[in-house]
Amino acid sequence: MPETATRPIRILLADDHTVMRNGLRLLLERQPNLEVVGEASDGRETVRLAESVAPDVVVLDIAMPNLNGIEAARQITASRPEAAIVILSMHSDESYVIRALKAGARAYLLKDSAEGDLIAAIHAISEGKSFFSPAISRILVEDYMRQLEQKHVEDTYELLTAREREILQLLAEGKTNKEVAAVLNLSVYTVETHRTHILQKLNLHNVPELILYAVRKGIIT
Amino acid sequence: MGPAEPVAQSRTRLVLLAGFGGLLALMAVGGFDAIQVLRQIQSRNVQIRQVFLTRNRALEHIRSSLYLSGTVVRDYLLDPELAGAADELGRLRTLRSEMASAMDAYGRSLTAGEAEPVQALQAGLTAYWDGLEPALRWSPQQRRRQGYAFVQRVLLPRRAAVLDLADRIAALNEKELNGGDERLEEMFGRFRRRLLVMLAATLSMGLVLAAVAASHILRLERQSAARYQLVMRAQNELKELSARLVKAQEEERRAISRELHDEVGQSLSALLMELGNLAAVVPRNLEPLQRHLESIRKLAESSVQVARNMSLLLRPSMLDDFGLVPALEWQARESSKRTGMAVSVEADEVSDNLPDDHNTCVYRVVQEALHNCARHAQAHSVRIRVRQTSRHILLSIQDDGRGFDARRVRGLGLVGMEERVQHLGGSFQVKSEPGRGTVLEVELPVPKELAAERAPEVQNA
Ligand SMILES: Nc1ncnc2c1ncn2[C@@H]1O[C@H](COP(=O)(O)OP(=O)(O)OP(=O)(O)O)[C@@H](O)[C@H]1O
Ligand SMILES: [Mg+2]
Numbered sequence A: 001m002p003e004t005a006t007r008p009i010r011i012l013l014a015d016d017h018t019v020m021r022n023g024l025r026l027l028l029e030r031q032p033n034l035e036v037v038g039e040a041s042d043g044r045e046t047v048r049l050a051e052s053v054a055p056d057v058v059v060l061d062i063a064m065p066n067l068n069g070i071e072a073a074r075q076i077t078a079s080r081p082e083a084a085i086v087i088l089s090m091h092s093d094e095s096y097v098i099r100a101l102k103a104g105a106r107a108y109l110l111k112d113s114a115e116g117d118l119i120a121a122i123h124a125i126s127e128g129k130s131f132f133s134p135a136i137s138r139i140l141v142e143d144y145m146r147q148l149e150q151k152h153v154e155d156t157y158e159l160l161t162a163r164e165r166e167i168l169q170l171l172a173e174g175k176t177n178k179e180v181a182a183v184l185n186l187s188v189y190t191v192e193t194h195r196t197h198i199l200q201k202l203n204l205h206n207v208p209e210l211i212l213y214a215v216r217k218g219i220i221t
Numbered sequence B: 001m002g003p004a005e006p007v008a009q010s011r012t013r014l015v016l017l018a019g020f021g022g023l024l025a026l027m028a029v030g031g032f033d034a035i036q037v038l039r040q041i042q043s044r045n046v047q048i049r050q051v052f053l054t055r056n057r058a059l060e061h062i063r064s065s066l067y068l069s070g071t072v073v074r075d076y077l078l079d080p081e082l083a084g085a086a087d088e089l090g091r092l093r094t095l096r097s098e099m100a101s102a103m104d105a106y107g108r109s110l111t112a113g114e115a116e117p118v119q120a121l122q123a124g125l126t127a128y129w130d131g132l133e134p135a136l137r138w139s140p141q142q143r144r145r146q147g148y149a150f151v152q153r154v155l156l157p158r159r160a161a162v163l164d165l166a167d168r169i170a171a172l173n174e175k176e177l178n179g180g181d182e183r184l185e186e187m188f189g190r191f192r193r194r195l196l197v198m199l200a201a202t203l204s205m206g207l208v209l210a211a212v213a214a215s216h217i218l219r220l221e222r223q224s225a226a227r228y229q230l231v232m233r234a235q236n237e238l239k240e241l242s243a244r245l246v247k248a249q250e251e252e253r254r255a256i257s258r259e260l261h262d263e264v265g266q267s268l269s270a271l272l273m274e275l276g277n278l279a280a281v282v283p284r285n286l287e288p289l290q291r292h293l294e295s296i297r298k299l300a301e302s303s304v305q306v307a308r309n310m311s312l313l314l315r316p317s318m319l320d321d322f323g324l325v326p327a328l329e330w331q332a333r334e335s336s337k338r339t340g341m342a343v344s345v346e347a348d349e350v351s352d353n354l355p356d357d358h359n360t361c362v363y364r365v366v367q368e369a370l371h372n373c374a375r376h377a378q379a380h381s382v383r384i385r386v387r388q389t390s391r392h393i394l395l396s397i398q399d400d401g402r403g404f405d406a407r408r409v410r411g412l413g414l415v416g417m418e419e420r421v422q423h424l425g426g427s428f429q430v431k432s433e434p435g436r437g438t439v440l441e442v443e444l445p446v447p448k449e450l451a452a453e454r455a456p457e458v459q460n461a
Helices: A018-029 A043-052 A069-079 A094-102 A111-126 A135-153 A162-172 A178-185 A188-202 A207-219 B004-078 B085-108 B112-134 B142-282 B285-314 B317-321 B324-339 B356-377 B412-423
Strands: A009-012 A036-039 A057-060 A085-090 A107-112 B342-348 B382-387 B394-401 B426-430 B437-444
Touching: A009 A018, A009 A111, A009 B004, A018 A036, A018 A111, A036 A043, A043 A057, A057 A069, A057 B426, A069 A085, A069 A094, A069 A107, A085 A094, A085 A111, A085 B317, A094 A107, A094 A135, A094 A207, A094 B317, A094 B324, A107 A111, A107 A135, A111 A135, A111 B142, A111 B285, A111 B342, A135 B342, A162 A178, A162 A188, A162 A207, A178 A188, A188 A207, B004 B085, B004 B112, B004 B142, B085 B112, B112 B142, B142 B285, B142 B317, B285 B426, B317 B324, B317 B342, B317 B356, B324 B342, B324 B356, B324 B382, B342 B394, B356 B382, B356 B394, B356 B412, B356 B437, B412 B426
Parallel strands: A009 A036, A009 A057, A057 A085, A085 A107, B342 B382
Antiparallel strands: B382 B394, B394 B437, B426 B437
């Protein structure tokens, strides 16, 4: 569901690194339908601005003074769930990724790949999808493959039915139960049952973990 | 202490040797001397008694011979019809010679005071026999006439005189014996005094020696106590120093890691961004410029990667941002990626706001242990378990490698781990045997109030 061409995507930039922020602004403002509506250099300011300027997308750094990006994401998600959050960080470890997802972020980018990926990520999340830096996906997938190999365990993905796999992908892309039901022409109740089975079979507990799993499996990028 | 010590040591040795040697020699000499004196006293005693008995016997002999001779003479004079008169005379002669030899024996051992009475006795005896002599040559008529009177007037008084002399000599002999006893007593007295002196000398020398030895031992004890304290203090200082060094090193690593990650990494990322912005405004057809921009971008990208890796290897930011478990999980993945071992982390109830020192300690121990597993163990899999109880963090790192003799082998790695753990008051154990893998076990006490104190927070450089 792309936004109307007339209305640009409103973006809030949050990074304590001025050079970074300036570079980002330059990068974003070159795009025709993106608009930077605010800049913040610490976590609290970000939360405040997210309330006042009502951005569609918040580009969040993790390491920021006063309040870190993950906490800021949590608060913004709580107060303005309609704002989509993309984390832009130097950290490549999965512990950051999973925490960011749990805090409500839909996309996770490495700063060194921002230049190539940020635009795509912003478009993806403003459409309700998830997005990850290819570098991050690669790391996660490789780790997962090695674990499977070393432990000689059965790949739990094999336990899923074709329908479940379909639903897994849609959920991981960021669709709600209702949206999935609409796409697959099922009842919301059925989708919910499938979702529960999927989480059980994969030994996962929530959607962020499910998204991380999907990235590891290379189902989404 | 120092170079003066051996000299002092040899001097005290000399003093002790001389002291004990002298004491022993004194005791030996004293004992030997006492035995000698006792033997002297005893032989003297025996001698005195022997002399007394011999003389007494001689006197008794003289006395009895005297009586016998009196009786014989009386019988001879008063009984003129005596059958064996000649025999009687013979007997008398025998008696006289016996008396003379007894007298001779007596006269051989004389003290100064005895000479005169003994000579008197001898003279008395001679006079006695000489007085008898004429009567013995009397005819039976003469004997009948004058016998009785001779017996009464000559024989008995003379015999009485000689007996008197003999009594005097016996008394003298007795006196001599008593005198001998007195001299013995005196000897005993002298011996006792000598013994006392000896005893006093030995005792006092022993006392001096004991005092010297005791003071020396006490001094040694004091010295060794002082030295022990010195060593202990030095050891504690060393431990403190090494802990401070470790802490300083950790701080340094943390600072450099942050700097690399936040400053270098971010700047390079910003550079990449600007490169992108620049590339966007440089016309597509300026081929060489675009190529240069591309190669700069590649360079910056790999530099970011290097900075990120170095930063993580120095000190993973997860440790400070999210606590122990994410950092351990990262390390397990990293180690697994580099070495091919299957490294698993099982964490149970481990809080994400443990004290910084504890996080660092556990993290570094695991790091070092994984290093050993990779380098020495030839392990296929390593199992890291962390558990938190109300008072402790329990950590175990178990590998299925070739093991080693944990009681004998200890390198800087293991010593360093142990030191870290002990600095936080914990215990560190290595359980391993060749061929049976290795288990490291760590138990760290956690202050309760500390465990609940801090909230996790992502910090900024
Ligand atoms: N997990 C293990 N499996 C087999 N052997 C081990 C293991 N850990 C230690 N060792 C043995 O114990 C020795 C001492 O280990 P330690 O870590 O103290 O020193 P190091 O590894 O030799 O040197 P350093 O750690 O200072 O680089 C090692 O050389 C190795 O022989
Ligand atoms: Mg070692």
